[in-house]
Amino acid sequence: MPKPVLGPERRTNPLIWCAAIICTLLTIAVIITGMVVFIGYMVIRPKIPQMSVVSAHLDKFSYDMASVLVVKVSIVIKAENDNSKAHANFYETSYTLSFHGVKIAYLNADPFDVPSNKSIDLYYPVESSPIPLKPEEGEIAELFLRRGQVVFDIRGNTRTRWRVGILGSVKFWLHLNCQLKFPLNGTTIYPKCSTKSR
Numbered sequence: 001m002p003k004p005v006l007g008p009e010r011r012t013n014p015l016i017w018c019a020a021i022i023c024t025l026l027t028i029a030v031i032i033t034g035m036v037v038f039i040g041y042m043v044i045r046p047k048i049p050q051m052s053v054v055s056a057h058l059d060k061f062s063y064d065m066a067s068v069l070v071v072k073v074s075i076v077i078k079a080e081n082d083n084s085k086a087h088a089n090f091y092e093t094s095y096t097l098s099f100h101g102v103k104i105a106y107l108n109a110d111p112f113d114v115p116s117n118k119s120i121d122l123y124y125p126v127e128s129s130p131i132p133l134k135p136e137e138g139e140i141a142e143l144f145l146r147r148g149q150v151v152f153d154i155r156g157n158t159r160t161r162w163r164v165g166i167l168g169s170v171k172f173w174l175h176l177n178c179q180l181k182f183p184l185n186g187t188t189i190y191p192k193c194s195t196k197s198r
Contacts, residue, residue: 047082047083048160048172048174049079049080049081049082049083049088049090049114049160049162049172049174050079050080050082050174050194050195051077051078051079051080051090051093051158051174051176051194051195052077052078052080052193052194052195053075053076053077053078053154053176053178053180053191053193053194054076054077054078054121054190055075055076055188055189055190056073056074056075056076056180056182056188056189056191057073057074057182057186057187057188057189058071058072058073058150058182058183058184058186059072059073059074059186060072060073060127061144061145061150061182061184063133063138063141063142063145067132067133067134067135067138068130068131068132068133069099069102069128069130069131069132069133069141070128070129070130070131071099071104071126071127071128071131072126072127072128073097073104073126073152073182074123074124074125074126075097075107075123075124075126075154075180076121076122076123076124077095077107077121077122077124078119078120078121078122079112079114079119079120079121079122079158080114080119081114081115081116081117081118081119081162082117083116083117083162084116084117085116086116086162086163087113087114087115087116087162087163088113088114088116088160088161088162089111089112089113089114089160089161089162090109090111090112090113090114090158090159090160091111091112091158091159091160091161092111092157092158092159093108093109093111093122093156093157093158093159094106094107094108094156094157094158095107095108095154095155095156095157095176096153096154096155096156097126097152097153097154098152098153098154098155099137099141099150099151099152099153100137100140100151101137102131102133102137104126104128104131104152105124105126105128107122107124107126107154107156109122109158145184148183148184148185149181149182149183149184150181150182150184151179151180151181151182152179152180152182153177153178153179153180154176154177154178154180155176155177155178156175156176157173157174157175157176158173158174158176158195159171159172159173159174160172160174174195174196175195175196176193176194176195177196178191178193179191179193
C-alpha cells in the first residue's frame with residue numbers, strides 16, 4: 001500500500017513565539033499587580049475622607065415690608081480624614097447657601113491638608129447684603145416667620161485626594177446636600193449631614 005505523501009513540515013514563526021511569550025508575561029504581571037493591590041486594600045482598609053455640617057447658628061433673619069431679606073448665619077463644616085496611614089488633601093471646595101432657591105452666599109475654601117486620623121473645622125460666618133425677594137418668595141419668608149422656623153439649603157462639592165501606600169493616589173468628588181432647619185429662638189443646631197462620594 002503506498003504511503004501518503006506529506007507536504008513540507010511547517011514550523012511556527014519565531015515572531016509568533018515571541019508574541020506568545022510577551023502576552024504570557026503581561027498576563028502574569030497583571031495578575032500579580034491585582035493581587036498586590038487587593039492584599040494592600042485588605043491590609044490598609046482605606047476610608048474615603050468626608051465633609052460634614054457639624055453645627056450652625058442663625059443670628060438674624062429679617063424680612064421687612066419692602067420685601068427685603070437680610071440673613072446672618074454661622075456654619076461650621078468639618079473635614080475628616082479617618083485613615084490611619086494616609087494624608088488627605090481637600091481642594092475645589094465650594095458650597096452654596098440658599099433660601100428657597102435664592103442664593104444667600106458661596107462658602108468656598110482654599111486647598112488644605114488633613115493629616116491621618118485628624119479633622120479640621122471650617123468656620124463660615126455669613127452676613128448677607130439686603131436681598132430683594134419676589135412676592136412668592138416673600139410669602140414663604142412670612143410663612144417661616146409665623147411658624148418660628150426657617151429652612152436653608154446648603155449644596156456643593158469638594159474634591160479629595162490621598163495616597164494609600166502601594167495603592168497609589170486616590171481621588172474622589174464629595175457631594176454635600178443638606179437642609180438646615182433653624183428655630184428663630186437663636187438655638188444652635190447640629191444637623192447630621194455629611195458628604196456622599198461619587
